[in-house]
Amino acid sequence: MVEVEQFIDEAIAEIDEQVGDADAIIALSGGVDSSVAAALAYEALGDQLTPVYVDTGLMRKGETEQVEETFSYMEGLRIVDAHERFLDELSGVTDPEEKRAIVGERFIREFEREAREADAEYLVQGTIYPDRIESEGGIKSHHNVGGLPEVVDFSGIVEPVRELYKDEVREVARALDLDALVAERMPFPGPGLAVRVLGEVTEEKLQVAREATHIVEEELEEYDPWQALAAVIGKATGVKGDNRVHGWVVSVRAVESRDGMTARAQELDWATLQRLQSRITGSLENVSRVVYDVTHKPPATIEYE
Numbered sequence: 001m002v003e004v005e006q007f008i009d010e011a012i013a014e015i016d017e018q019v020g021d022a023d024a025i026i027a028l029s030g031g032v033d034s035s036v037a038a039a040l041a042y043e044a045l046g047d048q049l050t051p052v053y054v055d056t057g058l059m060r061k062g063e064t065e066q067v068e069e070t071f072s073y074m075e076g077l078r079i080v081d082a083h084e085r086f087l088d089e090l091s092g093v094t095d096p097e098e099k100r101a102i103v104g105e106r107f108i109r110e111f112e113r114e115a116r117e118a119d120a121e122y123l124v125q126g127t128i129y130p131d132r133i134e135s136e137g138g139i140k141s142h143h144n145v146g147g148l149p150e151v152v153d154f155s156g157i158v159e160p161v162r163e164l165y166k167d168e169v170r171e172v173a174r175a176l177d178l179d180a181l182v183a184e185r186m187p188f189p190g191p192g193l194a195v196r197v198l199g200e201v202t203e204e205k206l207q208v209a210r211e212a213t214h215i216v217e218e219e220l221e222e223y224d225p226w227q228a229l230a231a232v233i234g235k236a237t238g239v240k241g242d243n244r245v246h247g248w249v250v251s252v253r254a255v256e257s258r259d260g261m262t263a264r265a266q267e268l269d270w271a272t273l274q275r276l277q278s279r280i281t282g283s284l285e286n287v288s289r290v291v292y293d294v295t296h297k298p299p300a301t302i303e304y305e
């Protein structure tokens with residue numbers, strides 16, 4: 001990226017030129033990419049832009065409230081509670097790519113409806129450079145790229161941060177004075193916690209992944225990982241109080257990376273690891289075991305599905 005201020009001016013001018021007097025809609029996810037895209041688009045379009053946040057029920061702890069607060073300055077912000085529709089459609093589905101496809105499809109349906117209501121001709125997206133590379137390379141279907149133009153009748157797709165890497169997006173976020181909670185927020189996948197619970201998506205597994213991810217993000221803040229998460233990877237026997245329990249196994253993952261395309265598992269000290277397991281097993285009675293993932297990418301991916 002040449003220079004942040006210049007990038008911002010050019011991006012705003014480009015959005016303005018592309019959209020003209022039409023109306024546009026943007027999908028806010030709570031992450032830095034869509035937040036930056038939204039802030040740039042709002043600068044360019046003002047009340048021609050309808051920002052929409054879909055609460056899928058697959059979000060991190062407090063994410064919906066945070067989005068509501070951060071973007072309350074934008075006129076017309078829409079918060080859609082769709083968690084029942086997402087969970088209904090995911091019910092009984094265990095295949096990772098099928099889960100991604102269902103979440104992606106459901107998103108499209110939610111947006112179609114919102115776009116129609118907003119009379120939006122343009123869709124603004126926070127697609128960044130690595131999203132395109134991984135999707136084009138067929139490594140994994142990213143739900144926020146591909147598919148939309150054919151299904152939804154938009155005149156055009158606007159992707160103001162399409163050439164940027166994650167660290168560059170953060171630079172722009174800081175320059176735009178976006179809340180540090182957003183600017184420094186760890187990456188989070190579009191399909192959300194659905195890809196952090198192996199197999200079927202249930203409320204119980206989601207709740208474990210959500211709480212455990214929150215604990216991991218808090219405890220590892222001092223390490224400043226590129227991304228840290230907790231996933232529910234199966235069940236195992238444990239002992240709690242006087243009882244044997246068949247509880248969930250939570251895998252903790254923390255990685256260093258520049259763009260998520262490759263990553264190194266982060267070295268954590270024993271005291272930190274023990275604090276993590278003690279907080280997670282202590283606060284979640286249905287968790288019997290915590291493991292730490294030491295695998296780099298490759299051969300593993302960062303997420304579990």
Ligand code: XMP
Binds near residue numbers: 190
């Ligand atoms: P993986 O698991 O492929 O993840 O090593 C690389 C980075 O991408 C994020 N990720 C996604 N982001 N839609 C997204 O917007 C997706 O479907 C998706 N899958 C993975 C992941 O969190 C990591 O930062």
